[in-house]
Amino acid sequence: MAVGFGLFVILGLVVVPVLVTLLVVVLVRRFGGDGEASWAAPRAAVRARRHELLIASASAVASLVCAGVVLGLPAPGAGGNPPVPTVPGFAQAVGPFAAAVVLCVVRAVGELTWPRPSGAVRTAPLVRRTVWSLGGARLRWLLVTALALVLALILFGLVAGEGGRQFDHPPVTWPDGSLSTSSRGPFPGWPYGVPLLGGLVVSLLVTVATLRLVTRRSPLAGVPARHDAAVRRTSAARLLGGVQLFVGGTLGATLWIAGAAIRPGSGILGGGAEVAWLSGAGAALMVLGAAIGVVSGIAGLLAALPRHPAGAPEPRSRLAEGVQA
Template identity: 50%
Template sequence: MEVSMFGGLVLVMVLVVVVVPALLVGLVLWLVSRSTSDDGGAPARAARRHELLVSSVAVLAAVVCTVVLLAQPVAWPGWASAPGVLQAITPFSVALVLCVVRAVGEQTWPRPRGEVRSAPLARRTIWSLGGARLRIVLVTAAALAVALVVFGATADPTGRAFATNPVTLPDGSVVSGASGPYPGWPYGLPMLLGLALAVAATFVALGSITRRPPLHGVPARHDDAVRATSAARLLGAVQLCLGVGLGGALAVGGAAIQSRGQNLLLDELPTHGLVAVGGGVALLGIAVVVASGIAGLLAAWPRAARHAGAPAATGAPA
């Protein structure tokens, strides 16, 4: 019963927060690409279309990965440390697929022809290109790592439930119990590994965007805008995946804590605030998922070129 509820919760959360927004983003970007003019000329418009193609392929690959993984049996045999582990690591697998597709897509840009200026007007790094979005992704990853460690440390010996210490009643009887599912070490360790791989892949993909040669025939400020669009869409998608992972862990863990507190309350035993704590953690998880979904949608919007007077960050073909 607990396993089916866990799988159902993950499935509904991902379908609502990942698949539906992905389809909406694809539709919006397609409409924007048809209605938006770019004063950078035909090469700049072609660059926008190529970036949209790479982003669309990455989103499509992510949706396929999501559906395939969530369609697998919850009670996965063999290597899985607990039922539902494959579903628990789905957000990180999707982030990894997104980064791989983006990194491969960066190799499909036309190479510059003729002599290219080798000294850009401003140094570009992963940190300058990623900006605040990269810092938010890292904060989310750190928060998820801390949450998984806390859940692992507070889980019962099975690692799959939240238990409270046995209570001895006046008549000498002992009351104990546990509530689950709970993201203890059987879930936390695979999720931590998936998180590390997703973060590493994000840096690799962002580095490929940073090192992309200037686009032939595209004014520097429009080249910068296309590059910034690529980085924002990558980081927005990764933020959505990590947000779903963090929010899902908080929602599931908080629900188990709240349930245990309610059981103690029914037995007329002190809850030590578990109902309030669990409910707050679960609500925080939902808020994280919603905020990450909004961030992902906002990141999908194409970045406009800066005014001609603004300093450029890229070189351009001479």
Template identity: 50%
Template sequence: MSLVTVGTTLVLVPALLAAALLWAAGRRDVPDSQTARAARRHETLIAVASTVAALATGVAVLSRPVAGGAAWLPVDGAPGLLWAVGPFVVALAYCAVRAAGELTWPRPRGSVRSAPLTRRTVRDLGGRRLRWLLVTAGLLALALVVTGMTAAPDGRSVPHPVYVTADGGVLRGASGPYPGWPYAVPLLVGLVLSLLAALATLRVVARRAPLEDVPREHDDAVRRTSAARVVAGVQLCVGATTALVLLLSGAAIANAGGPVSGFGETFRTPQLVAVAGGLAVVGIAVGLASVVAVVTAVGHRPPERRP
């Protein structure tokens, strides 16, 4: 139940908030032409549709029974594999609907057509949001490689330090859940697919034809709004996964380094407890920053007046 609560808090609640803010943002228009307002409403419709698709996918993943089969079965308190890769499934659904929506913009009509000579790139549209997404993805990849290499042979726990008592007794054990290779490999695959989907969707946004009868600065503003929302949606999924991986890993490491009693003696490893605390702080910070990225991407980007 705790995993459902955490997943709902980090993914579904911000997504619902984003959907509500999107609807409100679509109703606030700055004074400009009717065609520019229609373009922003069309972008809002695409954003709402992709958010609803992501919500439906998230609910479908979380509603799956955790004891539905050996491949999805939690072992020693570890989350099912389907739940683990669920955020990336949500990201793929979100990008698929967004990319399809970008293809629904009206095509230029008439015998005389024009196009700006400015070349738009994925890097330009993504900006600092795309850089933050790549940093978050790099942090998640690094964490998964480290947890995969340090996990116990079962791949679902982290081994405790081996303590030797004064009379020759040996204390050993393991704590979980811990994302070893059985979880790290599917998560890394899901991460790569999500990043590729985000980049492909940004490419569609960058290469779509200019909107007819819409001033260039307003067309650029709509395009930047689309790009910001694409990156923010994937950022939420990647950031939530990163936060959960760091928090679960930190909890297991803290348990491994905490007090262990046996043969009349008590042992602890303060260094592991400190590492666990650092992982928890970073995980919470990444999760909150990802939610902020979604909220700040909801509004329409203002048009940039060109001389």
């Protein structure tokens, strides 16, 4: 059994991620328009983009492995020893933020592997680079998403039922005078909200610190300024896109779960106006959560595409060439 477990660890946590990383690198280079011919880029710029692609792939795979490990942790009632026995699904709730932190940490380590300026002749652009200018719209959207998550968690914490893990529907008085009460869970009240808020803060701080590393990276020797800037923008976009995927996904899941709990059960659904509006509100939250999750996923995937140097023609990917042929 020990041998089997060890084999699982080696295969699942080492061999498979490395193979997936290499496969992603090969596929993106082959089909993603990142080849030398499509950019008409100097050789040094091509090498720089390959290095960036390797860093991005490693950080993405590491974060996915982390997410997989966290999702695989035992939940209460399923046997084993869950991290927080009194809060079911705690690990799964904060798992996305753990994955986001891993994404940033691996990216930060990768940023330290870029070569430092050397040689007698050195160049530097007279451009003031800041985290805010490099982050651009992606950083703003990430902060908007984070703010929405904060507001949602505060709201759900305030309206949660006793214990914070369920939503108590308003009592329904039937025509015969009987009274029905119901509650539904799981619901993202304070037992989940506080750790989620903490995880969000940590994720954002690590993201900004990593983005700062990208901003402060020295220009690459032998790489023209606009190509160097394109590589930098690509690094920032992939970092922010990955974090957006996790933060947006968490917001989407939180809204979905809250909406599902808010919707009244069939037992009191016919209980009149007191609960009728809850059905619509719950459904709206679920739809909104699904939409946010999908959009965040798409944004995260689009961020993986490399950025053009300013003024460069559109790169033609071999996939596009194959379709046209």
